[in-house]
Amino acid sequence: MTTTSTTPRAPRAATAGRRDVRGALAAAAAGVVSGALTLGVADLAAGVVAPGASPVLAVGRAAIDLVPGPLKDFAVSTFGAYDKVVLLAGIGAVLVAASAVAGLLARRRPAAGLALVVLLGAAAVASAVTRPDVDPGLAGILRAAVPTVLGVVAGGAALVLLARRVRSARAVTGGASSGLPAELPAELPADLPVAEPPVADLPRRPVLGSLLAVGGTAVLAGAGGRVLAARRAAAVRPSDLVLPRPADPAAALPAAVEVDVPGVTPFVTANRDFYRVDTALTVPRVDAGTWRLRLHGLVEREVTLSLDDVLAEPLVERTMTLTCVSNEVGGRLAGTSRWLGLPLKSLLEKAGPLPDADMVLSTSADGFTASTPLAALLDGRDALLAVGMNGSPLPVDHGFPARMIVPGLYGYVSATKWVVDLEVTRFDRATAYWTRRGWAAQAPVRTFSRIDVPASFAQVPAGRTAVAGVAWAQHRGVDAVEVRVDGGPWQPATLGAVPSLDTWRQWVFAWDAEPGQHTLEVRATDATGDPQPQTRRPPRPDGATGWHSVVVRVG
Numbered sequence: 375m376t377t378t379s380t381t382p383r384a385p386r387a388a389t390a391g392r393r394d395v396r397g398a399l400a401a402a403a404a405g406v407v408s409g410a411l412t413l414g415v416a417d418l419a420a421g422v423v424a425p426g427a428s429p430v431l432a433v434g435r436a437a438i439d440l441v442p443g444p445l446k447d448f449a450v451s452t453f454g455a456y457d458k459v460v461l462l463a464g465i466g467a468v469l470v471a472a473s474a475v476a477g478l479l480a481r482r483r484p485a486a487g488l489a490l491v492v493l494l495g496a497a498a499v500a501s502a503v504t505r506p507d508v509d510p511g512l513a514g515i516l517r518a519a520v521p522t523v524l525g526v527v528a529g530g531a532a533l534v535l536l537a538r539r540v541r542s543a544r545a546v547t548g549g550a551s552s553g554l555p556a557e558l559p560a561e562l563p564a565d566l567p568v569a570e571p572p573v574a575d576l577p578r579r580p581v582l583g584s585l586l587a588v589g590g591t592a593v594l595a596g597a598g599g600r601v602l603a604a605r606r607a608a609a610v611r612p613s614d615l616v617l618p619r620p621a622d623p624a625a626a627l628p629a630a631v632e633v634d635v636p637g638v639t640p641f642v643t644a645n646r647d648f649y650r651v652d653t654a655l656t657v658p659r660v661d662a663g664t665w666r667l668r669l670h671g672l673v674e675r676e677v678t679l680s681l682d683d684v685l686a687e688p689l690v691e692r693t694m695t696l697t698c699v700s701n702e703v704g705g706r707l708a709g710t711s712r713w714l715g716l717p718l719k720s721l722l723e724k725a726g727p728l729p730d731a732d733m734v735l736s737t738s739a740d741g742f743t744a745s746t747p748l749a750a751l752l753d754g755r756d757a758l759l760a761v762g763m764n765g766s767p768l769p770v771d772h773g774f775p776a777r778m779i780v781p782g783l784y785g786y787v788s789a790t791k792w793v794v795d796l797e798v799t800r801f802d803r804a805t806a807y808w809t810r811r812g813w814a815a816q817a818p819v820r821t822f823s824r825i826d827v828p829a830s831f832a833q834v835p836a837g838r839t840a841v842a843g844v845a846w847a848q849h850r851g852v853d854a855v856e857v858r859v860d861g862g863p864w865q866p867a868t869l870g871a872v873p874s875l876d877t878w879r880q881w882v883f884a885w886d887a888e889p890g891q892h893t894l895e896v897r898a899t900d901a902t903g904d905p906q907p908q909t910r911r912p913p914r915p916d917g918a919t920g921w922h923s924v925v926v927r928v929g
């Protein structure tokens with residue numbers, strides 16, 4: 375008690391420092407569990423009033439629509455089908471960090487922590503109320519906003535209360551150890567183990583308990599929201615639907631569509647293997663029972679059809695290849711399916727397009743739009759309002775209950791999934807989703823060819839080897855595929871059979887492989903006589919060009 379010089383300063387400072395770190399951790403944890411409560415309560419409320427209003431999904435959807443096109447292209451090409459998982463993980467990381475910051479702020483100034491929570495909540499509300507699928511009018515806006523507002527009220531209250539707990543716990547600890555615990559002699563031997571002053575443990579328990587209680591409530595609320603949202607999910611689902619037989623079935627596929635080379639892309643793509651590209655963070659679950667398709671705009675009369683109306687019409691079935699404009703040279707964003715549907719021509723004729731119309735703007739249940747030239751829908755090609763895919767109802771991922779398929783056009787200008795609205799209009803009056811983001815308003819499919827086997831960098835035995843792949847130029851048709859080795863002369867490949875001009879085509883080339891490293895290149899020529907251009911161009915704005923090549927080692 376006489377001098378301070380004998381007091382072991384360093385260990386005491388370490389104790390104080392540790393206490394401070396522990397306090398900060400508790401404050402950050404308070405922020406994180408309060409943030410979780412905000413989301414949990416919002417999801418619970420969204421489960422009751424409007425599943426789409428869940429704040430994380432609303433922010434995610436807004437992010438998808440707001441991120442600049444090139445970044446989105448990067449995300450699709452880097453993460454592929456996982457781009458949305460990566461986006462959600464990113465939003466989650468930002469939310470955890472922001473909540474922790476709110477907790478740290480609230481430790482010293484509750485109002486500051488609360489302000490951050492309210493600010494984040496306001497951003498989520500803004501995202502939720504501006505989604506294109508929000509019903510117009512005050513009721514729709516309220517339904518979109520209320521879940522997040524309730525979440526913020528709950529989470530904000532939890533933050534303030536927990537911050538008070540954390541502060542009072544510190545005060546208790548701090549009071550006792552501003553010196554050292556009373557029972558201990560003030561003059562300590564320098565080597566006393568001071569790791570854990572026992573009294574500091576006491577106030578941790580109520581804080582920890584409160585944190586766990588709030589976190590547990592958050593999890594329960596979130597789970598409750600999930601259950602409620604699932605309950606509200608579509609009444610009539612794909613498995614409930616029985617498709618009628620086509621009035622006009624697809625021609626049986628000749629056996630020769632397959633060139634029979636192991637590793638070559640199958641001619642028909644199984645539904646579960648069909649590529650998926652869309653802007654939907656969670657796929658729209660449309661109730662086929664209440665689904666309606668509205669045809670309007672520059673028409674003689676508006677028409678609205680239910681799914682039963684569509685299924686009562688004479689349906690046609692066609693095998694057709696769908697491709698994505700984002701497909702790179704050598705890419706795999708393409709698939710071939712047997713589509714069952716109502717010809718869009720007969721649908722449009724019910725409404726009677728007016729002579730000055732030149733485009734149909736199709737809109738999906740989640741607000742995506744595509745602009746399709748009216749001519750492509752009326753010129754007699756097999757443009758369909760599709761309801762079936764390879765003999766089954768459309769899978770939810772691929773547009774249940776109905777989507778468009780227009781042979782010869784990239785998906786983003788023609789293949790609207792979960793389609794609910796067709797507006798007959800003009801290209802100079804309306805602009806579709808991707809066109810607003812820098813892609814072409816009109817986009818016929820470019821001629822493409824790909825080497826499937828041998829794979830790039832494969833080791834190939836010397837001797838006769840099959841080089842094989844697929845080529846496409848939908849609605850024009852592929853007339854020739856050629857292969858060259860190490861920049862030598864182009865040599866013709868043998869083409870598989872096709873049922874129409876609207877599918878891809880397998881090809882095979884018998885190569886006498888000699889030992890060493892070789893580069894194989896492929897190019898296709900469409901039926902108009904245009905060879906596939908060599909110039910490498912990126913997908914934006916209207917489809918990639920360039921020859922696909924692979925390098926292999928022989929021997």
Ligand SMILES: Nc1nc2c(c(=O)[nH]1)N[C@H]1C(S)=C(S)[C@@H](COP(=O)(O)O)O[C@H]1N2
Nearest residue numbers: 649650651652653698738742785786789791
């Ligand atoms: N509703 C909706 N439909 C959409 C899209 C979308 O983002 N939303 N993407 C289009 C694009 S870019 C392509 S390539 C095709 C892909 O269809 P798939 O996912 O069935 O392969 O769907 C088209 N239809």
Ligand SMILES: [Mo]
Nearest residue numbers: 698699785786
């Ligand atoms: Mo696409």
